[in-house]
Amino acid sequence: MTFRSATVQFKPEWGNPAANRKQIAAIIAQCASQNVQLVVLPEMCVSGYVFAGRDEILPYCEENEGESFDFFSDLAKQMEMFLVYGFAERDGEALYNSQNLIAPTGERLATYRKTHLYKADETWATPGDTGFLAVDTGLGRLGLGICMDLNFDDFVRFHKRQKTDIICFSACWLDEGLEIRHYWLYRLYGYENGILIANSYGEEHGTHFRGESCIINRGEVIATAPLTGQGVLLAKHARGSQPA
Secondary structure (H helix, E strand, C coil): EEEEEEECCCCCCCCHHHHHHHHHHHHHHHHHHCCCEEECCCCCCCCCCCCCCCCHHHCCCCCCCHHHHHHHHHHHHHHHHEEEEEEEEEEEEEEEEEEECCCCCCCCEEEEECCCCCCCCCCCCCCCCCCCCCEEECCCCEEEEHHHHHHHHHHHHHHHHHHHCCEECCCEEECCCHHHHHHHHHHHCCCCCCCEEECEEEEEEEEEEEECCEEEECCCCECCCCCCCCCCEEEECCCCCCCC
């Protein structure tokens, strides 16, 4: 049996979670109309990414089963799909750059907290304490990861050891004027299964994101988005296997 995934390139409106959730809901509805069963969204797609510090981001931080979770949990149930999205998490006094995996039942299967922080995260976030995650689901073993993690060998080693079928990767990857897919391929060397890289694009408070969201499988790019503009990359997968 096979299923379809959607890797979403999306630019959130900074500081406007309600508007972003509404836009994402429309995208997810379109994906559902094409029988998609797994949707991956970018890093911090609910709030935007660039914040000057703790005080500025705090109004947009949520518990892992907060307002955005309730919203996406209902969508996952309605659309009968798995959803992966990035958000700013608050747990007591600690703040994290996090990612939720929600099942078609609406259940939160996992919250991953970004292990390797970028300098923009360090103004407010605590390094993640969950460790890297791979979760067994009806679609196969789904891995989680966020942006800067891919710059470190321990991330790829973990997913190789876990035999992760698909890494659901949320990013706000910077635009440094180079085709980033070649660097991603280099970093993923030795990982032979699939990764869905959902990136942001455009400019946010002086920071420029690359776009170029892509799907990589067996060391090859099989689909890629443009540098700018919202878009959805679709792929077909065998359950417990890789995209085709």
